[in-house]
Amino acid sequence: MDLGLTDKSALVLASSGGLGRATAIAFAREGANVTLFARREAECRQVQAEIKTQTGRDALVVVGDLTKAADVTAAVEAAAARFGRLDILVNNCGGPPAGTFDAFDDAIWQNAFELTLLSYVRATRAALPHLRKAGRGWILNFVSSSVKAPLDLLLLSNTFRMGVIGLTKTLSGELGPQGICVNALGPGRVQTDRITQLDTARAKKAGTTIEQVRTDMAKAIPLGRYGDPEEFARTAVFLCSPANSYVTGQTLLVDGGMVKAY
Numbered sequence: 606m607d608l609g610l611t612d613k614s615a616l617v618l619a620s621s622g623g624l625g626r627a628t629a630i631a632f633a634r635e636g637a638n639v640t641l642f643a644r645r646e647a648e649c650r651q652v653q654a655e656i657k658t659q660t661g662r663d664a665l666v667v668v669g670d671l672t673k674a675a676d677v678t679a680a681v682e683a684a685a686a687r688f689g690r691l692d693i694l695v696n697n698c699g700g701p702p703a704g705t706f707d708a709f710d711d712a713i714w715q716n717a718f719e720l721t722l723l724s725y726v727r728a729t730r731a732a733l734p735h736l737r738k739a740g741r742g743w744i745l746n747f748v749s750s751s752v753k754a755p756l757d758l759l760l761l762s763n764t765f766r767m768g769v770i771g772l773t774k775t776l777s778g779e780l781g782p783q784g785i786c787v788n789a790l791g792p793g794r795v796q797t798d799r800i801t802q803l804d805t806a807r808a809k810k811a812g813t814t815i816e817q818v819r820t821d822m823a824k825a826i827p828l829g830r831y832g833d834p835e836e837f838a839r840t841a842v843f844l845c846s847p848a849n850s851y852v853t854g855q856t857l858l859v860d861g862g863m864v865k866a867y
Contacts, residue, residue, distance in 0.1 A: 606848060607848075608635050608842065608843060608846035608847065608848045609846055609847030609848055610632065610635040610636050610637045610842070610846050610847070611635075611636035611637070612636065612637070612638060613636075613637045613638070613692040613693060613846075613847075614637070614638045614640070614684060614685070614688040614689070614690050614691050614692050614693065615629075615632045615637045615638070615639050615640070615692065615693035615694075615695065615845065616639075616640045616642065616680060616681060616684040616691060616693065616694050616695065616728075616732070617629040617632065617639060617640070617641060617642070617695040617697065618642050618643075618671060618677075618680070618694075618695060618696055618697045618698065618724070618728060619642070619643055619671060619697040619698050619699060620641040620642060620643055620649070620652060620695075620697070621641070621643035621644075621645045621648035621649045621652060622643075622645075622648055622652075622797070622798060623699075623797035623798060623799060623834060624697065624747060624792060624795065624797060624834055624837055624838070624841075625643070625695070625697045625747075626648075626652050626834070627834035627835050627837065627838035628695055628697075628837070628838040628841045628842065629641055629652060629656070629664065630652065630655060630656055630659065630838070631835065631838035631839060631841070631842045632693070632842055632845075633656040633659070633660045633662050633664060634659065634660055635842055635846070636660075636662075637693070638662065638664075638665075638687075638688040639656060639662070639664040639665070640664065640665040640666075640667060640680065640683065640684035640687065640688075641653060641664055641665065641666050641667065642667045642668075642669060642671075642677075642680040643668070643669075644668065644669065644670055644671075645668075646666065646668045649666045649668065650666060652664070653666050665683060665684060665687045665688075667679065667680040667683045667684070671698050671720060671724040672716070672719040672720050672723075672724060674727050677724060677727045677728050677731060678727070678731045680728075681694075681728065681731040681732050681735065682731070685735045690735065690738070690739050691732055691735035691736060691739065691742075692736070692739050692741070692742055692743065693742065693743045693744075693745075693845045694728060694729065694732040694736070694742075694743070694744045694745070695745050695747070695841065695845065696724070696725040696728055696729065696744065696745065696746045696747060696769075697747040698720050698721055698724055698725075698747075699720070699799065700721075700749070700759070700762050700799050701713075701716070701717035701720060701721055701761035701762055701765070702717070702761060703758045703759055703802075703803060703806055704758060704760065704761075705758065705760060706760055709760070709761065713761070714761070717761040717762075717764075717765055718765060721761070721762065721765035721766065721768075721769070722765045722768045722769060722772070725746055725769055725772065726772065729744060729772075729776070732744070733780075733785075736783075736785050737783055737785075740784060741784040741785070741847075742784065742785040742786075743785070743786050743787075743788075743844065743845040743846070743849070744776070744780075744785065744786070744787045744788075745787075745788055745789070745790055745841055745844055745845050746769050746772070746773050746787070746788070746789045746790070747789075747790055747791070747792075747841075748766045748769050748770065748789045748790065748791040748856070749762055749766050749791045749792065750791050750792065750793045750858050750860050750863065750864050751763045751766055751791075752766050752767055752769075752770050752789070752791055752856060753791070753856075753858060753864045753866040754864050754865075754866050758803075758806070758807075759803075766791075769789060770789055770856055773787055773788065773789040773854065773856065774854050777853045777854030777855075778854065781853055781854075786844075786849060786850075786852065786853040787853055787854065788844050788852060788853060788854070788855050788856070788857065789855070789856040789857070790837070790840060790841055790844060790856075790857050790858075790859065791856065791857070791858045791859070791860070792832065792837050792858075792859055792860065793826070793832060793858060793859065793860020793861055793863040793864065794822055794823075794826060794831045794832065794860070794861070794863060795831065795832035795833070795834055795836070795837050795859065795860075796831045796832065796833060796834065797834060800831070801815075804818045804819060804822070819831065825863060826860070826861040826862060826863045827861060827862035827863070828861035828862060829861075830861065831861075832859060832860070832861055836859060837859045840857065840859050844857070
């Protein structure tokens, strides 16, 4: 299927690694012009080089902090200036700290809010004039399987990811008449550094090995294994392409069937 992404302009936040990296590369493979944004310049340059090697396309790198409004706005404006337009915004961020309620003071709650929810609000606000100018656009908000079933020790993520779902659903109604699709996409056990971190913590708490944790977790997944970031990225790219002309306001999980909730 031709997704119709040739020369479309896509900004992928937190794209130096993990799901953001895989999604940025997948966009480039489909012919899109990609802007990478993250704090870690060296890792972004590696992704940029990989895109060049695989596709021949020159991705733009913007270094900044998702929790700083000026940095997020600068990334949006740089993407639009470099490629003459902005068609796609992928909101993404690293997960907030794991832990239980008693572990978090006001500062930790505020930081998690800034990272996990407000960064998406700010990026969307900055991107909307460009998406409207293009006459059609796509916003995809990366969340977590916790939006369907809360995850142990992930109180902060469980809380603020639900805020992103409220944002997604509301914006889909407001922006649909303007030709802008807004969806949310959540990973299950997709193998990233974040999942390794969580599995390590789970193993330590249970007094077992990370290998045993992964074996046990895989048993709860109908497909019997962890996902690959590229599998997640393929779904993300479809949802942010002209091939998706009628899916908006939805929350989809890429989880191998792990979450049993409707």
